[in-house]
Amino acid sequence: GENVEQHPSTLSVQEGDSAVIKCTYSDSASNYFPWYKQELGKRPQLIIDIRSNVGEKKDQRIAVTLNKTAKHFSLHITETQPEDSAVYFCAAREGDTGRRALTFGSGTRLQVQP
């Protein structure tokens, strides 16, 4: 089955700096890669996703890149703000012949220092 590794487990940046979170996956047939943000005491919410037919997707200050050859994808947050502080989870969905539900990474706790 799919295995998703996420690094780092914690990340502290100064307000205005960029933050990068990286994930690797094991199943080369995986084709959908979402990122979820979970603020303290709240539910996870989707912030951006990417499918295997594109290499990069951007939405304002956040972007995701995908390298299918290396089987890794990354979340990039620019001009970080204190409200970006949260736990971020990456996930991957196996291809059509595999398990269809998402496999999540272990999470990255991002702290943006004002």
Next chain:
Amino acid sequence: ETGVTQTPRHLVMGMTNKKSLKCEQHLGHNAMYWYKQSAKKPLELMFVYNFKEQTENNSVPSRFSPECPNSSHLFLHLHTLQPEDSALYLCASSQGTNGGEKLFFGSGTQLSVL
């Protein structure tokens, strides 16, 4: 409010108790999920229901028993749990059933097993 409601928000139970967690989605979605979230671990998929039929059981111990009477309601029946079962249990739903869609999470039930 994302349209997925879970009750109770908090639950404390002894190892010999029987309790149930409830999830209801008001989004007209066709798939519902139970996830377990433990400290410093990935979100772990437990069960998937598509059109109220169970399609995945991720090797979950039989002391956890799901029930999905219709596409809008999902229950998790608990009996003879162990202290290591203490965690946040999250319900989620999605419009589609192939795993490649946005998940809408509930607020979770924080379970403590004494």
